[in-house]
Amino acid sequence: MSCPVFLQFWWTGRARDTFLSFLPKEDLTSLRLACHDFSVRAAPMLFEDVSVTFRPSIFTKPARMAALDRIGHHVRNFEFRMPHGPETFLPPLLDPSTGEEVTFIYEPYVQPSGDSTSRLSVPTYGSWEMTDMLVKQYPPLFHAAANVPSFTRALSSVPNLKHLMVSCPGQEKDQRYRRSIVDYALISLRIAVERSKLPALDSLTLSPIHAGAVLYLNPTMGFGASPQSMRRWRQIRRLTVEMDSVPFTPFPPADHLKTLNAYLQVFAPSVKQLTFRWRGSKGLCPLTLHEEICLQGQNPMLACPRRSHIALRPLKFRKLREMEVENVIMDASQISSFISSHRRRLIEFNFEDTKLRSGNWDQALKPLTRISGSEKWKEKSEEVMDVPLVLGPVGIEQTTMDRMVKEFPFPQQRTPQPGRGWHRAGAKLLGTPDHMRRLLKSSVFTWI
Structure with missing residues (x-):
C-alpha cells in the first residue's frame, strides 16, 4: 500500500537527497534492505565516503574487489589508512648462505596495460634470487604493499573520486631514516593514482603523515615515474598536509625539509587552497624554506659536495587563493615577503600559532598597508x-x-x-x- 504524500516527497530529488544525507550510516544500511528503489537511492549517500585500513588481502580478495566494482562509482572521498607499528618494521635483508646484509634496490613492478603475462612468470623484485629472499624473509604485508597492480585495480574502480586522504600515523623518531612497509605502500598508491583515470580528483589530504612520506609521494623522484605522473597531480586544487615535526638544525643536513620543498613544488602551479600543520614542536614555515639559513651552505663533509650548496627553489604559487600554516616559527620579513609576492592572487591567509623569531606583526603585515593604501584594515577587525x-x-x-x-x-x-x-x-x-x-x-x- 503506497502513500501519495510519501511518494510525492520521495520522488522530489532535492528533498529526498537532503533527507538521506542526514541519516546515519546504520540507518542507510537498513534502508537499502527494504526494497530495490530504496537501495538505489540510498547507495550514493552510503558509499560516498570509504575508509580503508591496509591489510595483506585488502586489494586482492576477489569478493571484496567485486563489491568495490559494484559501488565504486558512488565513491567521492577515499581514505587510505596505514599506521606505523611493529608489523610495518622491516629488518635487514640477509644472504641465507653467508649471513651478510644484502642491499635491496627497489624498482616497482608495474604490469603494462593489456599485458596478459602472469605476475609469477617474471621476477617481481629484479631477479629470482632477490625475489626468493624477500618472499622468505619479509612478511605478506610487504608483498601486498609492493603489489602495484592491485592498487591500480582498486583505484580504477572509483572513477568519480574527488578527494583522496592518506593517513600514516605513529612513526617513531628513531625510525625517521629507515624505510618501512608504509613507504612501499605509498609508492604503490602514488603510481596507482597516476595510472588510473580519475578526472574529478581535485583534493588531497595527508593527515597525519611522517616526514619521509613526501619522498615516496613525489612523482619526480623516480619511483615508477612516468611522463603522465605530473599531469595527474596538477589536478589538485586543495592540498592539506599535517606532518610530524622534524629538527631544523644545520647538522645533520635537514634532508626532510628539502624533500618537502621539492614536493610542494609539484603543486605550486595549480593549487588554490593550501593548509599545512606541524605536529608536535614548532617547525619552519614550509613556504619559505629557501630563505632558511639551516638549508644554505651545508657542510660538504655531511652531504653531497656538489649539491650541498645548491639553493632551494622559491615556492611561487600561481593560483593560490587561500593559505593557512600552523605551529610554525619564522621571521616577520618572511611573512612580508610571501604576502608581497602573492598579493595578486592571495585573498585569505592565516598564520595560526606562529612564533616570530625576529620583528613584530606590524612589520610582518606591512604589505597590507601598502596594498590597501591606509591602515583602516586594522580597525575593521x-x-x-x-x-x-x-x-x-x-x-x-x-x-x-x-x-x-x-x-x-x-x-x-x-x-x-x-x-x-x-x-x-x-x-x-x-x-x-x-x-x-x-x-x-x-x-x-x-x-x-
Missing part, C-alpha cells in the same frame, strides 16, 4: 584572546579595582593570530555565571 582568570573567594573584601587588577594582571605582550583578518588584542574573562554574579554583588562593585 578585532582580536579576541582567551585569558584564563582564576577568581578569588567571593567572601574576601576588596576595596578598589586597582587591587584586583594588581592581583590578576593581564599579559602585557600581545600575540596576534592574523589570518582571516588580523585582529587587535583583547581579553575575555573565563568563569561560571554564578561565580560572576556573586562577584558583581561583592564590595568591589558597590554601585551595582
